């Protein structure tokens with residue numbers, strides 16, 4: 001995970017005070033507030049917990065983020081191990097929890113441990129999918145499950161939106177190829193997309209604050225301000241380009257946010 005990703009995770013956690021790093025599930029006409037975003041994230045977590053198979057006694061939380069989900073599953077009496085390549089998350093996890101943690105990319109994971117279920121909450125998109133299914137199979141007990149909740153890219157997707165997330169059709173084809181049977185699926189695109197409206201609102205507020213605080217220096221030092229503006233123009237253009245990433249209408253058109261529950265089947269031959 002890059003330093004930039006690490007910074008954005010710290011922003012959600014340390015600035016916005018969010019315990020989770022996923023989109024959440026919004027309901028009806030909920031107002032765009034941080035409190036409602038937290039509620040939506042809790043609703044999402046409850047949903048995943050409700051979908052855990054009854055056979056899941058030993059679980060690997062792949063890309064465990066702030067470890068909120070790990071802690072929730074531990075409180076249910078499950079045996080849970082965590083995995084993340086992120087240094088900040090490793091420190092947070094190992095300081096707060098006394099259960100095994102694997103500090104690596106999932107595609108590099110290699111252990112004698114076997115799990116009944118692997119949970120990938122918004123982390124599957126970072127793992128090359130051929131290796132994803134291979135590694136899951138290697139570390140699952142017979143008949144084990146893989147739970148994925150993440151967004152995927154549709155075939156007609158283009159531009160920045162096409163860059164994050166696996167192509168849905170390719171991902172599903174690979175799962176069949178590697179004999180993972182889809183036993184439950186729910187499309188939550190509509191309920192998750194509102195988090196992007198929230199992100200846009202926050203971005204606009206932050207830009208407004210920057211404008212207000214730079215008003216005086218701009219009046220006092222117009223030449224210096226112009227030089228700085230030129231210097232930061234590229235950054236500014238990038239911020240504007242990135243706005244496409246938080247356009248909820250484009251997201252709903254080009255992506256699908258899905259809950260997928262797979263059962264790992266025996267390989268032929």
Ligand SMILES: C[S@@+](CC[C@H](N)C(=O)[O-])C[C@H]1O[C@@H](n2cnc3c(N)ncnc32)[C@H](O)[C@@H]1O
Pocket residue numbers: 001019020021022062063064065066083084085086089104105106107120121122123126127
């Ligand atoms: C958007 S966060 C989701 C965190 C948490 N699962 C949640 O739902 O709040 C993505 C997580 O995936 C992890 N991640 C990124 N690349 C990964 C990889 N190749 N293998 C395993 N985890 C990865 C990140 O460190 C982070 O924990």
